[in-house]
Amino acid sequence: MLAYTMRRLLLLVPVLIGMTIVTFSIIHLIPGNPAQTILGEQASPQAIADLEERLGLNEPYWVQYGLYMKDLATGDLGTSLRTNKPIMDEIWPYLAATIELTVFAMIFAIIIGVNAGIVSAWKQNSWFDYLSMLIALVGVSMPIFWLALMEQWIFAQELGWLPAFGRDNPRDPIISTTNLYVLDTIMSGQFDKTWESIKHLILPGIALGTIPMAIIARMTRSSMLEVLRSDYIRTVNAKGSGQGVVIYKHALKNAAIPVLTVVGLQTGNLLGGAILTETIFSWPGIGRYIFEAINYRDYPVIQSGILIVATIFVMINLFVDLLYSYIDPRIKY
Incomplete structure (x- = not known):
């Protein structure tokens, strides 16, 4: 039973990694600039740049994903943009x-x-x-x-x-x-x-x-x-x-x-x-x-x-x- 459980847990690892890739990619699948989509069409270039810096959107995709996984490993899911709370x-x-x-x-x-x-x-x-x-x-x-x-x-x-x-x-x-x-x-x-x-x-x-x-x-x-x-x-x-x-x-x-x-x-x-x-x-x-x-x-x-x-x-x-x-x-x- 223990061996079977360990096999199932090991098979779970690639599934969980795949889920993180899919959920992380959501923001990158938004047509256009994600920061501008979040802030709206009337947002100033400075506000868009600040949000890109805050969300790390100015970094390459894999760098952003690595930072995302690092935060997940420490239990940090990020901060809500609406309430500014963890x-x-x-x-x-x-x-x-x-x-x-x-x-x-x-x-x-x-x-x-x-x-x-x-x-x-x-x-x-x-x-x-x-x-x-x-x-x-x-x-x-x-x-x-x-x-x-x-x-x-x-x-x-x-x-x-x-x-x-x-x-x-x-x-x-x-x-x-x-x-x-x-x-x-x-x-x-x-x-x-x-x-x-x-x-x-x-x-x-x-x-x-x-x-x-x-x-x-x-x-x-x-x-x-x-x-x-x-x-x-x-x-x-x-x-x-x-x-x-x-x-x-x-x-x-x-x-x-x-x-x-x-x-x-x-x-x-x-x-x-x-x-x-x-x-x-x-x-x-x-x-x-x-x-x-x-x-x-x-x-x-x-x-x-x-x-x-x-x-x-x-x-x-x-x-x-x-x-x-x-x-x-x-x-x-």
Whole structure:
């Protein structure tokens, strides 16, 4: 297992280097003078020259890339052009908000999707199978922004059950140390605020997790149907094992690898693709942070945001690869 892990980590190095090249090249792919694009058409030549000096744009490409990698090695992501603050200090609260929302959305998607897929495969061609797959089809096809607006209208405006915006109650804000509100409130014993944080997560989390839930349900059903037709499952059934033991102990483990692949990919997609949900629910996440940087032409923030999201995506897929070898030891050979 250790050798397999080391091989996967070594293969990760060229991927991470490639990502830094792509993200660094973003500013050089801008048509015309990047400094003038950032400052606008009315900028004076002196202001353009000063910004080129500040960003190192007057140096050759490979020199700039070397300086960029040197800064990354020390944990320096640069400085925001809009706020003039270090990006490393500024970006974490936004990233923490998106991580919290993504985790909630994927927990919802996995619990509902996996169990719906299992029951659909177990009760193939039953009314539950047809209904759950119809719901999964609707879930995949439904626009996120429409679902989010319907949730706000029904559960926030009409019923008043759940809040429609933000991460906490503005009249009683959460004092957070890690910016992971649920974790911080649990550790501090403020369980009333924990529930308040969860209530703010429910609507955006369900809106964000609906498409992954539908994909996971369909993938679980397909994989489980294939496994349930296997000879070893017939043998386990012949031994008189209960259906719960057959499905959850024997069948699910062998059907889990394609499902894990979908879970890993969808988790990475949610981290970088939650901008619609974050905008509708006024969620201060990384998607909105990058979107605002695009509007203000804050290219250091855009570079850093894309690099961080891409790195997390790659690490999630590494974790999924390691889970493969745990579930099926043949993979590491």
